[in-house]
Amino acid sequence: MNFEYTEEQTLLRNTLSRYFADAYDFEARRKMTGSDAGRDPAVWTALAEELGILGAAFSEEQGGLGGGALENMLIMEEFGKALAVEPYLSTVVVAGGFLKRSKSPAAEGMIEKIISGEAIVAFAYAEPTGRYDLSAVKTEAKASGSGYTISGQKSVVAGAPWATHFVVTAKTATGVAAFLVEAGADGISMRSYPTVDGGMAAEVQFDGVSVGADARLTAEDGLADIELVVDEATVAACAEAVGCLHQLHAQTMQYAKERKQFGRAIADFQVLQHRMVDMFMEVEQAVSMTLMATLKLGEDAKARAAAVSLAKAKVGRACKFVGENAIQIHGGMGMTDELAVGHYFKRATILEGLFGSIDHHLARYEKLSF
Amino acid sequence: MNLDFTPEQIAFREEVRAFIAENYPEDLKSKMADSEELGKEDYLAWHRILAKKGWVAPGWPKEYGGPGWSTVERYIFAEECAKADTMMILPFGINMVGPVIYTFGTPEQKARFLPRILSGEDWWCQGYSEPGAGSDLASLRTKAERQGDHYIVNGQKTWTTLAQHADWGFFLVRTDPDAKMQEGISFLLIDMKSPGITVRPIITLGGEHEVNEVFLDNVKVPVENRIFHENKGWTCAKFLLAHERTGIAGVARSKRGIEKLKQIAKTEQANDRPLIEDPFFRRKIAELEMDLTALEYTELRVLANEQAGKGPGPESSLLKIKGTEVQQRITELVLEAVGHYGAPYFRGFPEDGDNIYPIGPDYAHQAAPRYFNMRKTSIYGGSNEIQRNIIAKMVLGL
Known part of the structure; x- marks a missing residue:
């Protein structure tokens, strides 16, 4: 160790x-x-x-x-x-x-x-009705000739407007597989938009997009591979959240030391000190969980998935608690667009739900370990 | 960075496991399983066995009789003890006064007290809190007046755990009444058989006699029993509190506690199905496991820092807060799990009475007393609110 x-x-x-x-x-x-x-x-x-x-x-x-x-x-x-x-x-x-x-x-x-x-790649996995279930895929990849024809709609594909390629999940004859598709391929249409956290995304429509056999990156029945990669991505999202959380906490402490009310810095008030200590403890535990899950990515599928879900749930909690309290302690200033803190809060909020909400991951953990 | 154990560490785990299996006293096992009240000899039996093996003080440096283990080995040892449900080693000698003595004591003090702490010959208790000095410990008023080569100590201590068995106590006393607060306090070792000491029991919520009041009436204490300088006892006190906090996380024991909780939840029925299948109860267990895992890896990070030469710092307050919260939640959920059978009170039952009309499952008997008793954890060792003050000041610089 x-x-x-x-x-x-x-x-x-x-x-x-x-x-x-x-x-x-x-x-x-x-x-x-x-x-x-x-x-x-x-x-x-x-x-x-x-x-x-x-x-x-x-x-x-x-x-x-x-x-x-x-x-x-x-x-x-x-x-x-x-x-x-x-x-x-x-x-x-x-x-x-x-x-x-x-x-x-x-x-x-x-x-x-x-x-x-x-190359920049966007990950087209979510669908309008699938929520966080990676196997609930309606997009189809039908065998045609030596390759496949992909059809279906993918939701909120982050980074899609910038992408040169997509990794698309689609249903095959035997399961779900991941395919690599060029963004400019015939049959792809996009509706792009900004996201609340400062990014860009798109609704991406695949309408009979033809790809070769070598576009398939996993087995035809590739759910296990998809889960592995999404677990890795989930931990990476936890790590991004940890970066955000550090900033939210640091900026809040800085602000509380500078902001004066009732003739003293608001950081002098014990009620706010304890709140910032609670934020600190959430941040530290998020760091620990992210480290734990990162180090367990190499374990067998069940142990890995349980570790990742436990981490994501804990980090999700931290995003909510630290984010909301950062805004609260900033008071009215926390509501303005001009301060960075609100932008960290928005990103933390999106990360909280990325690759599955707190409830989703707790339920997944329960299924795996009870 | 990795979580792998080396072949040596795996062998060490086997060795510890085998030693416990071969040497842990059978009668202690059954007494603990039956939740019988434990006597002084019960507390000491396992201590003596470990002392003989050289394993009773995992954190002590080798030169004072510690086993010289790395933090990983200590972690493994704690895990194996918890898995086997061994008796806890009482902290007052091994984890509290021992480290103060080997850190601040004179060679004579070390030679006189440390071996007897290790062997279990001396049972120690802690004279810190007073009726008027709880969270505000530095306001303590028990005074020690110098008379030649002695101090004359007068005052009252309280919440003194297991003082009814103690041979020795370590006390914070005021040696300079004019100095302010933390200044003017000294750290004294007092023989509990000294004339003028009265120990009076306090019965707590679970019905147990665990803590006491200790009255000191003109107690004569040789000056040579003072640790460190006169009026500098607060230094020892702070050191001890930080030490006390790291062990306090209790990760390995809590892991075992959750295993037992799950076992109970599998046995208990709710709507003709095991309670563990109830989505609400199951979610509470999952959240508990989540928080325990976060605590475990936070402790490992702190231990890694310690291994790298940075002693237990104020971060250990986090371990105290989160560790005690988890311990309390386990007892809450066990009580919740046993349902109606949390209510019967078993103190003073005839010994074989339960065999005729068993009242509820065995695991329910201690559920409520244990829940009540564990409320202490967020109060002792510096309340969790005081720990937040420490983090605010020492870690966050607020």
């Missing part, structure tokens, strides 16, 4: 943290997310080329730096701290997660494109 980061891991964290501090402060972010594109493509290029972090979680044989889940955790935490909207989660954690395990000949070239920053 060992809780030490390697030198490389610490370096990775520091490099990314410095980059965001320089290039991604709150005002810069506001400009980028407020533009029509909803982002500045130069950031992604910098992550790929200047920092070279997009390969951190791939093996050296795949052209990466030999890291894995821990590297994803560190990176996502920094994304959370900076409130970065760039699609690392869907591109590296999700698409990368499928690709690094895929036997499809298309996978290798695609990993290269991800590491170089050339």
Whole structure:
């Protein structure tokens, strides 16, 4: 048992943290997310080329730096701290997660494109009626010729307007599988929109989209692989939340020390001190749970899923508690759009539900461990 | 970073497990299973066996008689003890005054007291709280006046756990009445057989005699029994409180407690189905497991820091708060699980009476007393509100 980061891991964290501090402060972010594109493509290029972090979680044989889940955790935490909207989660954690395990000949070239920053992938898994159940998929992939024809509607596909590719989940003859599809393929139509947390997403319609056999990244009956990758993504979302939570807590303490009422800093009031201590304890426990789940990603499917669901539920609770109290302690100022705290709260709120709500994950845990 | 145990650690776990299986006293097992009231000898039996093996003080440095275990080995040892439901080792000597003595004591004090703490020859109690000094511990008024090579101690202590069995007590006393609050307090070791000491029982909510009032009336204490400098006892007190807090999380015992709770919930029936299938009850257990897991990994992070040379700091207040909350919730849910049979009160029943007309399941007998008793955990060792003050001040700088 060992809780030490390697030198490389610490370096990775520091490099990314410095980059965001320089290039991604709150005002810069506001400009980028407020533009029509909803982002500045130069950031992604910098992550790929200047920092070279997009390969951190791939093996050296795949052209990466030999890291894995821990590297994803560190990176996502920094994304959370900076409130970065760039699609690392869907591109590296999700698409990368499928690709690094895929036997499809298309996978290798695609990993290269991800590491170089050339490809951005959005994860089209949610559907209007499926909620958080990964097997409740109505989108179909019908065998046709040597490949498949994909049809169906996917909901709130984060990063879709920026994507060069989609990973789409679809029903096959024997189960659910994940497919890699080019965003510009015939038969794909999108309705794009901004999301409440500063990102971009789209409703994506697949209407008889033809793909080759090598587009299939999992077995035809690939639910187990999908669950594994989504568990990894769920932990990455927890790590992003941890970054947000640290900021929410720190900004709240800062504000409480500066804001004066009744002739003294409101941080002097015990009722607020204890509230901020409770926030602190939630943040620390979220850190612990994220670490726990990250370190258990390699266990057998049942143990892994139980650990991830327990972590996501706890982190979800922390998002709600810390987020809501951050706004409360900021008072009226917490309600304004001009302070960063509200934007962290909004992202934390979306993360709370991402890949499953608190209730969803507690129910999943119960099913697995009772 | 990883959660793997080394082959040596796996072997160590086997060794601990085998030792407990071979050496844990049978009669203690049945006494604890029957929830009988335990006497002094019962408390000491397991202590002596561990002492002989050299395992009774897992946290002590090797030079003072500790086993020299790493934090991981201590974690494994605690887990194995909890799994086997062994008797808890009383903390007053091993976890509290022992570390104060080896950290602040003179060579003579170490030589005189430490071996007897390890062997169990001396039973220790803690003289901290007073009727007027609870959360505001530094307002304590028990005074010690210097007369030649002695102090004359007068005052009253309270909530003194198991003082009825104690040979020695460690006391916070005021040696400088003019100094303010924390200044002017000294840390004294007092022989509980000294003339002028009266111990009077306090019966608590569960019906047990666990705590006492201790009256000190012109008690003569040799100056050589003072630990550290005169008027600097608060340093020892703070050190001890931080030490007390880390162990207080009780993760391994709580894990075992949840296992037992689940077992009860599988046995109890609600609407002709096991209670554990009731979605509301089951959700409460899941949430408890979630919070215990968060506590466990937070403790591991704190221990990793400790291993890296940073002693237990104010973060241990978090472990105290969350650890005691989990302990309390387990007893709440056990009481909830046993339903009607939480009500019967068993104290003073004829020994074989239950065999004729068993009243409810055995696991129900202690459910309510245990729930009542565990309310203490968020009050003792610095109440959970005081712990929040500590975090606010020492960690958050508020």
